[in-house]
Amino acid sequence: MTQSLWGGRFQSAADETAFQLNASIQFDRRMALQDVRGSKVWADALVGVGVLTPAENEQIQTGLAQIQTEFEVGQFAFHPTDEDIHTAVERRLTEIIGAVAGKLHTGRSRNDQVATDFRLWMLDALPQLTGAVNELQRVLVGRAETDISALMPGYTHLQRAQPILLSHWWMQFFWMLARDVERLQALQTRTATLPLGCGALAGAPFPVDREGMAEALGMGSVAQNSLDAVSNRDFAAEFLFVASMIAIHLSKLSEAMILYTSAEFRYFTLDDAYSTGSSLMPQKKNPDHFELARGKTGTIIGKLVGLLTTLKGLPSTYDKDLQEDKPPVFETMDTLLLILPVLAGALDTLTVHADRMEAAIDPSMLATDLADYLVGKGIPFREAHHLTGEAVRIAEVAGVTLADLSLDAYQHIHPVFGPDVVDAFDVRKSVARRSATGGTAPNAVRTQIERAKALLAEK
Amino acid sequence: MTQSLWGGRFQSAADETAFQLNASIQFDRRMALQDVRGSKVWADALVGVGVLTPAENEQIQTGLAQIQTEFEVGQFAFHPTDEDIHTAVERRLTEIIGAVAGKLHTGRSRNDQVATDFRLWMLDALPQLTGAVNELQRVLVGRAETDISALMPGYTHLQRAQPILLSHWWMQFFWMLARDVERLQALQTRTATLPLGCGALAGAPFPVDREGMAEALGMGSVAQNSLDAVSNRDFAAEFLFVASMIAIHLSKLSEAMILYTSAEFRYFTLDDAYSTGSSLMPQKKNPDHFELARGKTGTIIGKLVGLLTTLKGLPSTYDKDLQEDKPPVFETMDTLLLILPVLAGALDTLTVHADRMEAAIDPSMLATDLADYLVGKGIPFREAHHLTGEAVRIAEVAGVTLADLSLDAYQHIHPVFGPDVVDAFDVRKSVARRSATGGTAPNAVRTQIERAKALLAEK
Amino acid sequence: MTQSLWGGRFQSAADETAFQLNASIQFDRRMALQDVRGSKVWADALVGVGVLTPAENEQIQTGLAQIQTEFEVGQFAFHPTDEDIHTAVERRLTEIIGAVAGKLHTGRSRNDQVATDFRLWMLDALPQLTGAVNELQRVLVGRAETDISALMPGYTHLQRAQPILLSHWWMQFFWMLARDVERLQALQTRTATLPLGCGALAGAPFPVDREGMAEALGMGSVAQNSLDAVSNRDFAAEFLFVASMIAIHLSKLSEAMILYTSAEFRYFTLDDAYSTGSSLMPQKKNPDHFELARGKTGTIIGKLVGLLTTLKGLPSTYDKDLQEDKPPVFETMDTLLLILPVLAGALDTLTVHADRMEAAIDPSMLATDLADYLVGKGIPFREAHHLTGEAVRIAEVAGVTLADLSLDAYQHIHPVFGPDVVDAFDVRKSVARRSATGGTAPNAVRTQIERAKALLAEK
Amino acid sequence: MTQSLWGGRFQSAADETAFQLNASIQFDRRMALQDVRGSKVWADALVGVGVLTPAENEQIQTGLAQIQTEFEVGQFAFHPTDEDIHTAVERRLTEIIGAVAGKLHTGRSRNDQVATDFRLWMLDALPQLTGAVNELQRVLVGRAETDISALMPGYTHLQRAQPILLSHWWMQFFWMLARDVERLQALQTRTATLPLGCGALAGAPFPVDREGMAEALGMGSVAQNSLDAVSNRDFAAEFLFVASMIAIHLSKLSEAMILYTSAEFRYFTLDDAYSTGSSLMPQKKNPDHFELARGKTGTIIGKLVGLLTTLKGLPSTYDKDLQEDKPPVFETMDTLLLILPVLAGALDTLTVHADRMEAAIDPSMLATDLADYLVGKGIPFREAHHLTGEAVRIAEVAGVTLADLSLDAYQHIHPVFGPDVVDAFDVRKSVARRSATGGTAPNAVRTQIERAKALLAEK
Numbered sequence A, B, C, D: 001m002t003q004s005l006w007g008g009r010f011q012s013a014a015d016e017t018a019f020q021l022n023a024s025i026q027f028d029r030r031m032a033l034q035d036v037r038g039s040k041v042w043a044d045a046l047v048g049v050g051v052l053t054p055a056e057n058e059q060i061q062t063g064l065a066q067i068q069t070e071f072e073v074g075q076f077a078f079h080p081t082d083e084d085i086h087t088a089v090e091r092r093l094t095e096i097i098g099a100v101a102g103k104l105h106t107g108r109s110r111n112d113q114v115a116t117d118f119r120l121w122m123l124d125a126l127p128q129l130t131g132a133v134n135e136l137q138r139v140l141v142g143r144a145e146t147d148i149s150a151l152m153p154g155y156t157h158l159q160r161a162q163p164i165l166l167s168h169w170w171m172q173f174f175w176m177l178a179r180d181v182e183r184l185q186a187l188q189t190r191t192a193t194l195p196l197g198c199g200a201l202a203g204a205p206f207p208v209d210r211e212g213m214a215e216a217l218g219m220g221s222v223a224q225n226s227l228d229a230v231s232n233r234d235f236a237a238e239f240l241f242v243a244s245m246i247a248i249h250l251s252k253l254s255e256a257m258i259l260y261t262s263a264e265f266r267y268f269t270l271d272d273a274y275s276t277g278s279s280l281m282p283q284k285k286n287p288d289h290f291e292l293a294r295g296k297t298g299t300i301i302g303k304l305v306g307l308l309t310t311l312k313g314l315p316s317t318y319d320k321d322l323q324e325d326k327p328p329v330f331e332t333m334d335t336l337l338l339i340l341p342v343l344a345g346a347l348d349t350l351t352v353h354a355d356r357m358e359a360a361i362d363p364s365m366l367a368t369d370l371a372d373y374l375v376g377k378g379i380p381f382r383e384a385h386h387l388t389g390e391a392v393r394i395a396e397v398a399g400v401t402l403a404d405l406s407l408d409a410y411q412h413i414h415p416v417f418g419p420d421v422v423d424a425f426d427v428r429k430s431v432a433r434r435s436a437t438g439g440t441a442p443n444a445v446r447t448q449i450e451r452a453k454a455l456l457a458e459k
Helices: A016-022 A025-048 A054-072 A085-103 A110-146 A166-191 A210-216 A226-231 A234-260 A288-311 A320-349 A354-359 A363-376 A381-398 A407-413 A419-425 A427-433 A442-458 B016-022 B025-048 B054-072 B085-103 B110-146 B166-191 B210-216 B226-231 B234-260 B288-311 B320-349 B354-359 B363-376 B381-398 B407-413 B419-425 B427-433 B442-458 C016-022 C025-048 C054-072 C085-103 C110-146 C166-191 C210-216 C226-231 C234-260 C288-311 C320-349 C354-359 C363-376 C381-398 C407-413 C419-425 C427-433 C442-458 D016-022 D025-048 D054-072 D085-103 D110-146 D166-191 D210-216 D226-231 D234-260 D288-311 D320-349 D354-359 D363-376 D381-398 D407-413 D419-425 D427-433 D442-458
Strands: A151-156 A159-165 B151-156 B159-165 C151-156 C159-165 D151-156 D159-165
Touching: A016 D288, A016 D320, A025 A054, A025 A085, A025 A110, A025 A210, A025 A320, A054 A085, A085 A110, A085 B381, A110 A166, A110 A226, A110 A234, A110 A320, A110 A442, A151 A166, A151 A354, A151 A427, A159 A166, A159 A363, A159 A427, A166 A234, A166 A442, A166 B166, A166 B226, A166 B234, A226 B166, A234 A288, A234 A320, A234 B166, A234 B234, A234 B288, A288 A320, A288 B234, A288 B288, A288 C288, A288 D016, A288 D288, A288 D320, A320 D016, A320 D288, A363 A381, A363 A419, A363 A427, A381 A407, A381 B085, A407 A419, A419 A427, A427 A442, B016 C288, B016 C320, B025 B054, B025 B085, B025 B110, B025 B210, B025 B320, B054 B085, B085 B110, B110 B166, B110 B226, B110 B234, B110 B320, B110 B442, B151 B166, B151 B354, B151 B427, B159 B166, B159 B363, B159 B427, B166 B234, B166 B442, B234 B288, B234 B320, B288 B320, B288 C016, B288 C288, B288 C320, B288 D288, B320 C016, B320 C288, B363 B381, B363 B419, B363 B427, B381 B407, B407 B419, B419 B427, B427 B442, C025 C054, C025 C085, C025 C110, C025 C210, C025 C320, C054 C085, C085 C110, C085 D381, C110 C166, C110 C226, C110 C234, C110 C320, C110 C442, C151 C166, C151 C354, C151 C427, C159 C166, C159 C363, C159 C427, C166 C234, C166 C442, C166 D166, C166 D226, C166 D234, C226 D166, C234 C288, C234 C320, C234 D166, C234 D234, C234 D288, C288 C320, C288 D234, C288 D288, C363 C381, C363 C419, C363 C427, C381 C407, C381 D085, C407 C419, C419 C427, C427 C442, D025 D054, D025 D085, D025 D110, D025 D210, D025 D320, D054 D085, D085 D110, D110 D166, D110 D226, D110 D234, D110 D320, D110 D442, D151 D166, D151 D354, D151 D427, D159 D166, D159 D363, D159 D427, D166 D234, D166 D442, D234 D288, D234 D320, D288 D320, D363 D381, D363 D419, D363 D427, D381 D407, D407 D419, D419 D427, D427 D442
Parallel strands: none
Antiparallel strands: A151 A159, B151 B159, C151 C159, D151 D159
């Protein structure tokens, strides 16, 4: 226990299980490089307020640089008494440069230090995540371009509703992810606020240049209130929310992929590299990765809930409960960085069965077009809808499709029907009519694709 | 059932319980005015594409204006068959203007309509919420200005840590809420994207001017993909997240208020108007409202989870599951709009016991200052921390405070201690030393207050 | 405010919004009859300890009986100052019988009173819920009996896996619900523990006969610790968990129903009474109720989370946060009592397309039987699985089914294949082989049905 | 990839990241011993249906025994291609005994196998957890016995309410945990239902003796429906719920401990072995472990939500989403098994400051007794409550306690007050009056303790 950063007033050592419960080194070691980086900037700042001489700082910088290298090459040796990454780094620094290492923690607390490390880690990880999302967006746009001529049934309530372009279908996921990217970027800005220099809670005991440190660490602003700075984990909670939204969007895509690769739909076949089999049933080819993406959505939402619930009603500035903040964030980041490229790869390599899709567009899906045809003849939509509903019922009873119903039958429903009613059953025409912004007409979809590409190019 | 908007193809009526399960009128009636507003803009747009004549539109606008008035004065009569607000409005419009009302729904679906109504409702409600948050922020700044001279113990782990200004303590909540306001504003922008003109899923069957409608409805952009437009509820989920963060911040404030009004702390006394009593114990004066604010945080987080879980893995564009989107949003908005002014009122009217607070600052809270004193004498902080820890233990054993320990005793710990050690125990000096940005020094807190006022003035 | 139960020590009235935030009458009025019932038993008990004379009790019993009637016939008039149901009842009792009403609350607190009322309410509602679950179970067993001859594809990963009986498929939901019923019954027992007589927190100030009261109220035990009795809401949390499990089981059923009524599967057609249409697309027939059941699962899980989060870290015995306990329970109970009969009705009235189901069983689903055939010839299963996998691949490349592959082709894969390989492709034989307990063989399924009926008959 | 259990029909290998996403070996290796145990029983059963000869079984049993030893002594070597524990064991068995190992998986699927392993793991772990809960219960009872003479303020709303025995306070947590133990035992029974012999989904293809296997594995029953058997994870969800309740109870205890070890309460001092210090503030002694217990409650609730959300709406029998079931269960079990002994140790070793507690009982806490005194004089409680409220107000204004108010002052409030009013202010008498079952009177608490000890002895 003599190596703990805080043992001075204590007469007996911690209970071993208690030590284990308290330790965070098993996960906060992931912030090793960020901890070193923050310490280097803090040491520089201590020179500015006269706590360190330039020579002492030189020693510290050299020692920290060596530690950084040890982490980078995987040669840093942790000790059993390293309860957290901050302790480990200071312990090692002392080994390397001796007692002067003990000056580094002046005016700093693990409270502002860990808040800084964690934000720095996030600032390193968020662009990776954005990149992985962008890559999936690129695959979606690629598919939309490739599959531009394919028609498919659009669904509501999982019932065939109206014909759409497959490209249009792919693009919906692009826009969901585009909102996620927007949220990630806003989070990036909000995360780049420096807690360092706020001490344990009350502020540093000398006028350290916090704005300078922020700049050195690539952060746009400094926290304005030390109590808030050491205790708020808004950025972690917001990350888990944004991650949950990404996961929800991926779960929607995954659900569709699971359906569309089933025998009943068979719109897509997955590449073998993105399928798995059964230990019992030799014929099986399962969309496991999409199921995992869907299932992990639950897990990620759970991590969001976990942190929010942990944060509820905390009484002080820093409370130890906050130590629960990092595992959900690390694990969620890992999960998304694993799922996203797999989904991108699976989409990129799948086979589209355009014939199956088009064959699935039965004439009843043009019932709305039939109603619109009546509207064109001056019948109010509500009545047109009702008359078309009758046609659907009659066709169903007769066991034929709407397209097969005779003109006679139509005219029996309403005399305004004419021979031009056949036009209502032309699928490509139906699709082309939906040309307003955001519609499924080929032209509108091409505009969508152009806008999407412009958005991706901006980054 | 004849009045439903969709019964044409159906041969038998809905089961009564099934109808009840399906109906949303009990909650979506809250969007009545938004539904009318959206319909007016849609009718105008239908003129542009030749579906309505100007005369027909005139009739529709007049009818809708009458319906709007009926809602505003509370005289709109719902029918048992009104399964949702859209059905109710169209039914009433038909009663007022006859069959021409049946033209209004041309090219529109309840899918794009409800998405539009809901966004319009949010755009009306969000500024109210922002206003209520701002009002609480104003009270916090007011308290910070009033209470600028009061000292109090700052806590970590609910243990007395270092002395701070009460004003500094109040201000931490200002900054938490400031981030919430930022999130609300970003959400406002993201919500102002128009789904109308996207039909059921595939787009409107004519080139309706969606950008014009967006402008008429005060929205900054139009949804770029019809499938996404009718099915995404990102804005509702994001609202519930932002609301959860607000609630978490209020729960932290509330937890502290509950503690600080307890007999043990007695830092504040609540005004009778913001306290309640006990049916059994005549002496009780309870901080019920803060407890409710804390408790309702759980409820709000639950509503976030509810919607996220509902959204997970939905297969189609529009699925009926989405009907679960509105109650959590409405209820959360109501809850926050009820809590926020009560908390503002309670803070505004409480009595501060500055004497109790200052008396609670015992000398051991200056142990860090004592260590800093040693640092000033050239001792590395880590050693200084250890030496001070020894002093704490010696004083504890002796049953005296750090300030009461003799110079002799100090010099026994380390010869560098001198008579100037008494300075380390001056609370106001301790506070004043923490003058870097965000620190608790009076000057730094005054800067905070100025920045906060400037931020509030911006709105 | 003079009518509040606690105003004595207060000098000013509550702020109006604060009063509104604090009030619970809007939802706890649902426990009116339970509140009266508990009060009647409490008054009887007060006679036992000499607080009430038999004559006074007579007056109180008469007054309470009148109030009970007023609630039953819907004529009880609430006052704006009735902050909760307890206040309302005591206020009304005072109006009816005068000052002696003021004796009823002796030794009792709203803390033990509300805990008692809530448990009584649960004890009334749980059997209703169990009944509704049993009814759905009965419909499932009924379907299993009716549909005993229908074959269908069993799925894993939503891929066709092995043929099963439709009856077997129905019965899986029976067993899920059977576990839920078990949990409901355990909960019923745990809920039947009496808090009354525990006062605000410390116990009643006289030796009231709590065991007698428990018996009078139909509860099996009394709470053993007054502090725990007034503050624990385990039963409410456990209810929300059990409800979540029920909902999850219903969501699984619903997801399947949504799939199986889609055009792609078309295994079932819903009766018109349990379907809805589209306001735009005249041909649509949507499984809205199953979607709502699935969507409301999210909402119910959210309510569980809400209460658990509210309960986390509460500091005292009774804290006002606990007031958040009732709305989620009431709403969840209502939701399940609405969903269950609708789902039961929908299942009971649907049309099964046994031909479609059987047609969906393609020979590749018998690949496991083919491997088992090889096992019968002495080949280890792992090798048999591999050989069969080869057969699948060869058949796939050749564009034929496994059953169409020539004996030659099979013998090319392995010489052990003989003409009897055709037996492996007999679907009914495949099903019949799975006759161990729990398997899909007709005999095993009949056993299942018998056990299920015996279980239902027990209640 | 050649070693996968399912590769036969696949032409290309899995993408590496896809393989990594799919693998579960990193966590399911924890079920190694259970997997071996299940396989041994399965092999025995295969003899019964003639799939294995006794000699083959002998080989398999020997091989499995060796594998079991390798796991027990930590010498089992995993291969990079072992995607899950089942694959690893079968791969190793093949290495040891050759091709006959390939017969073991006959009629079995990883679906029924993993469900069996997981249940076996739970059945091993649940008694450990129950034991750890019992140990904490024992410490609580021990404290209750030791601290039987100490008085303390009881709280509601964190306001001092009525005096109670510290023993009574400790015992409340005993009863909360007693309910948790009840739930754990019910779960134990529900978990002991065998899925093995259900195959992938449809049942085993031969009449294997499932009841015999259940007995051999210590399970009380067999799953009655194969589809349900392989897909239901009720037991995992129920475990996470029971764990959440345990955590909530611990969080309530922890919140109180954090308060009661604060400087403001100072009712308890933690032993150094169960406290931690600050890296910056030498005087700090923090109740970190209780904060972690409180914080981890959020994390555990999050894991419950994660699994429930994952389970919602799954379409098939087995879906790969189910692979998300184990990490939350394993991690939650680990967390509770870490927290429980630390909390037990901390309670066992703390110092009680009975003097501080008793000193905190101010006379106003006897206001209810004062009201009861008036009731004894024949005044209805409601009026007595009001009169006492007046006394409280008058005392507050006068700056004295209720006990210091003169008889004159009391008689001014109501003439019925007599000199015997002083009795109402005797704390020990107040406590002793609460002698009904569950009350805080010493006799009642002793009864509680006896009942608790009897309950613990039963196990």
